[in-house]
Amino acid sequence: MSDLKEAIDRRREEIIRMRRELHRIPEPAYTEEKTAGYVAEQLARLAIPVRTGIARFGVVGTHRFAQPGKTVMLRSELDALPVAEQTGLPFASLHPGAMHACGHDGHMAMVLGAAMVLRDLDPPLCGAIKFVFQPAEEGPGGAAPMIAQGVLSDPQVDTVLGLHLWPGLPEGTVGIRNGPLMAAMDRFDIHIKGKGGHGAMPHLCVDALEIGTQVVGALQRIVSRQMNPLQPAVVTIGEFHAGAAFNIIASEAHLSGTTRTFDTDIWHSWAERIDRIVSGICASMGAEYRLDYRPGYPVTINDEQTARRARDWAAAAVGHESVLIPEQTMGGEDFAFYLQRTPGCFIFLGAGRPNVAPLHSPFFDFSEDILLTGVEIYCRAALDLLRENG
Ligand SMILES: [Zn+2]
Numbered sequence: 001m002s003d004l005k006e007a008i009d010r011r012r013e014e015i016i017r018m019r020r021e022l023h024r025i026p027e028p029a030y031t032e033e034k035t036a037g038y039v040a041e042q043l044a045r046l047a048i049p050v051r052t053g054i055a056r057f058g059v060v061g062t063h064r065f066a067q068p069g070k071t072v073m074l075r076s077e078l079d080a081l082p083v084a085e086q087t088g089l090p091f092a093s094l095h096p097g098a099m100h101a102c103g104h105d106g107h108m109a110m111v112l113g114a115a116m117v118l119r120d121l122d123p124p125l126c127g128a129i130k131f132v133f134q135p136a137e138e139g140p141g142g143a144a145p146m147i148a149q150g151v152l153s154d155p156q157v158d159t160v161l162g163l164h165l166w167p168g169l170p171e172g173t174v175g176i177r178n179g180p181l182m183a184a185m186d187r188f189d190i191h192i193k194g195k196g197g198h199g200a201m202p203h204l205c206v207d208a209l210e211i212g213t214q215v216v217g218a219l220q221r222i223v224s225r226q227m228n229p230l231q232p233a234v235v236t237i238g239e240f241h242a243g244a245a246f247n248i249i250a251s252e253a254h255l256s257g258t259t260r261t262f263d264t265d266i267w268h269s270w271a272e273r274i275d276r277i278v279s280g281i282c283a284s285m286g287a288e289y290r291l292d293y294r295p296g297y298p299v300t301i302n303d304e305q306t307a308r309r310a311r312d313w314a315a316a317a318v319g320h321e322s323v324l325i326p327e328q329t330m331g332g333e334d335f336a337f338y339l340q341r342t343p344g345c346f347i348f349l350g351a352g353r354p355n356v357a358p359l360h361s362p363f364f365d366f367s368e369d370i371l372l373t374g375v376e377i378y379c380r381a382a383l384d385l386l387r388e389n390g
Pocket residue numbers: 102138359360
């Protein structure tokens with residue numbers, strides 16, 4: 001076994017313990033106070049200088065090596081989801097209605113584990129490593145405000161890396177893809193205002209619920225009738241609220257949804273396309289409307305050179321045959337914001353096994369051994385990228 005694998009193995013129990021302790025205290029977006037306190041304390045115990053309170057609960061530990069050089073950033077999310085856990089695990093969530101159902105507990109344990117192992121090994125490297133923990137990845141997004149507050153500067157970051165547990169790939173594999181990996185993701189809300197009244201007298205009303213159903217149907221035709229079928233695109237309406245009783249015509253309807261695409265032109269065209277349809281339907285039916293279209297995350301695009309090197313780090317950890325090229329996904333990630341400014345790579349860590357629950361499921365869990373693979377990839381990245389001060 002290599003020195004690195006041995007060093008990781010010595011921290012094995014601790015890495016798993018951290019994951020479980022974090023799993024017990026899940027906090028959804030922008031409430032990550034305990035979680036941030038936990039990771040800051042772990043970094044401080046390693047004598048790594050820590051900044052807290054960045055973009056509310058963001059935490060950054062910066063370890064500088066003796067020689068000047070490049071800076072590598074390892075990023076984890078802090079936030080959990082508003083999901084009521086049903087795993088029945090002995091270390092299940094202690095916070096009712098909240099759960100680390102996207103594996104961010106594992107992500108934190110891997111970044112902290114890498115910090116521990118690199119401190120243990122104390123390799124003669126150059127430059128610096130930033131251990132970054134950001135809030136609110138699940139929305140509205142903590143990466144952009146973290147960048148606005150200088151997370152990529154002082155010292156200037158040269159390479160950004162992130163790992164995400166990925167049930168779509170088998171356990172023991174690592175997925176690395178050049179170029180676009182995850183889609184641009186936006187959110188929209190539509191408020192339709194009609195005129196309510198007696199269910200028997202539609203001629204005296206403007207039925208907001210019925211108009212809402214027209215909007216839902218027509219929005220589906222953006223993808224089926226307006227888009228190039230060779231370009232993947234998604235319009236999903238996830239919420240539709242209207243009506244109060246069986247015999248009352250609804251005066252208002254509220255719809256909200258999300259769009260996904262890999263194409264910049266399509267991305268920039270969503271708001272206008274949706275507005276054209278909603279305004280046309282509402283005008284024809286005599287209703288008023290308001291559309292709030294909120295750009296979310298850009299496309300997550302991995303840097304080719306970093307992705308190539310990442311394949312070597314992963315191959316050293318799991319063997320060449322277990323380094324795969326994952327399919328693109330219409331899921332979105334605010335890691336995209338870091339990649340817009342700095343070359344880097346977002347890596348999928350296979351977490352798939354028979355009957356694995358998907359991410360965001362109340363049953364999501366994974367084999368903790370894969371955390372050691374993640375730690376190894378992070379450590380190999382640092383050992384490779386910070387070898388020289390060029
Ligand atoms: Zn998620």
